[in-house]
Amino acid sequence: MPLTFVIADDATIPLHLLTPEDLDAWCAAQDASVGDWIARHGFTAAAGEALLCPASGGPVAVAGWGSPAQRVRGRFHLARAAQALPAGSYALQSGAVVDALAPEQLSAEALGWLLGGYGFDRYRAQTVPQARLVAPEGVDAARLEAIAAGEALTRDLINTPAADMGPEALEAAARALATEFGAAIEATVGGDLLERNFPMIHAVGRAAAQAPRLLDLRWGTAGPKLTLVGKGVCFDTGGLNLKSGASMGLMKKDMGGAAAVxxxxxxxxxxxxxxxxxxxxxxxxxSVSANSFRPQDILTSRKGLTVEINNTDAEGRLVLADALALADEERPDLLISMATLTGAARVAVGPDLSPYFTGDEMLAAALESGAVAAADPVWRMPFHDPYETMIEPGIADLDNAPKGGFAGAITAALFLRRFVTDSPSYTHFDIYGWNPTAAPGRTKGGAGMATRALLEALPQVLSL
Incomplete structure (x- = not known):
């Protein structure tokens, strides 16, 4: 189902958003049959409840907004209504709840409804809510549809298994995106990576059946420069430090950073x-093969820094390092990396929060407010300088996998920061990229994380 709003027509069903406190007064103002129907079906206006009611003037729908205690424990509450209502077109009605919503709240709820219509149907038809929403008055419908389409792209890329989303397919997806919007794109592939000085990207990917590559997309000719770098490890066996079967099970999502950007x-x-x-x-x-890179190999990066490999399963930071070094050579106004990089980040904040590292106080403030407006929660983590010694092995400039297990997300972020000259302008997101369980507006599976918060923050940070 397309993640778009519908146009109101004669068949559009009015939808009333109610709290438990408003319910009795609202019912009293309706036909008696509506109140009787609501009572008979036990609707209490708790968060997540929804009901279609027959009425003499045509059907009406009600959805529960719940109590403050219920709402604080989740987001996209209106999206629950889409899951509970039958197929049809619905239009939010003016009322105590809707009229009290701030514009950004109303936009977030409308977006949640759109996102709830996503289904990954490449391999099997999926059942998705058939309740469609008329764009509420005052929201920027085109903007929300563009955001939903971007989120759907991210989810599709992550959900696709590595057999159909290897480096070649990821390149094809990036090229299709470039074609759609008139962007330029080039790819440096296989041995050309060595000729053009991307040795760590080559080292990590050389053992795979599909050649490693660096994709470089450009769009726009004026305005501030924004560079996004995304980890595109299409599958991660762990290399010679082979992952266990349980740990390898979700590694199709290890290109979640690429999907996000x-x-x-x-x-x-x-x-x-x-x-x-x-x-x-x-x-x-x-991958694992005769030419896999090995533990205790020392690689020389594009920037010239040497890296001792103490775990081939810490490969994401290696490929990102060469890409960041290239990005840094152009000195963009804002440089952001996104990656499913460390288990430490997942353990620290769980799958629902996007931890990020930045030295840019303006960006941090804009992200915090943007995260609230976009219902896309983030959490700032520290570039803790005293931990720099943990990533310095002595035999080389850097260690890709410090021993001890402490502060894994921080040391990974510090490692990446070494490849950026103007570190205050650099921001790194260590995302999970996956919803372990379905929630309103968020299907189980691949997930865009921090992208909506960033989109909200960019105009302020880059003075757009």
Missing amino acids: LGLARMIMALNLPLQLRVLVPAVEN
Whole structure:
């Protein structure tokens, strides 16, 4: 089902958003048959409840907004109504709840309804809610549809298994996106990575059946420069430090950073933001073969820093490092990396929060407010300088997998920061990229994380 709003017509069903406190007064103002129907079906206006009611003037629908205690424990509450209501077109009605919503709250709820209509149907038809929403008055429908399309792209890319989403397919997806929006794109593939000085991307991906590559997409000719770098490890076996079967099970999502930046890029281009966008994706598969890179190998990066490999399963930071070094050579106004990088980040904040590291106080403030407006929660983590010694092995400039297990997300972020000259302008997101369980507006599976918060923050940070 397309993630778009519908146009109101004679068949559109009015939808009333109610709290438990409002319910009795609202019922008293309706036909007696509506109140009787609601009572008979036990509707209490708790968060997540929805009911279609027959009435003499045509059907009406009610959805529960719940209590403050219920609402604080989740988001996209209106999206629950879409899951509970039968097929049809619905239009939110003015009332105590709707009229009290701030514009950003109303937009977030409308977006949640759209996102709830997503289904990954490449391999099997999926049952998705058939309740469609008329764009509420006052929301920017085109903007929300563009955001939903970007999120759908991210989810599709992550959900696709590695057999159909290897480096070649990821390149094809990036090229399709470039074609759709008139962007330029080039790919550096296989041995050309060595000739053009991307040695760590080559080392990580050289053992795979599909050659490693660096994708470089550009769009826009005026305005501030924004560069997005996304980890595109299409599958991660762990390399010679082979993962266990349980740990390997979800590794099709290890290109979640690439999927996120491509989804965000789609939003930016669809909304025609006045900036110069560059997207860099090192696309590899970390496989096991006779020519796999090995523990205790020392690799020389594009930047010239040497890296001792103490775990071949810490490969994401290696491919990102070469891409970041390239991005840094152009000195963009804002440089952001996104990656499913460490288990430490997942353990620290769980799958629902997007931890990020930045030295840019303006960006941090804009992200915090943007996260609230977009219902896309983030959590700031520290670039803790005293931990720099943990990533310095002595035999080389850097250690890709410090021993001890402490502060894994922080040391990974510090590692990446070494490849950026103007570190205050650099921001890194260590995302999970996956919803373990379905929730309103969020199907189980691949997930865009922090992209909507970033989209909200960009105008303030880049003075757009």
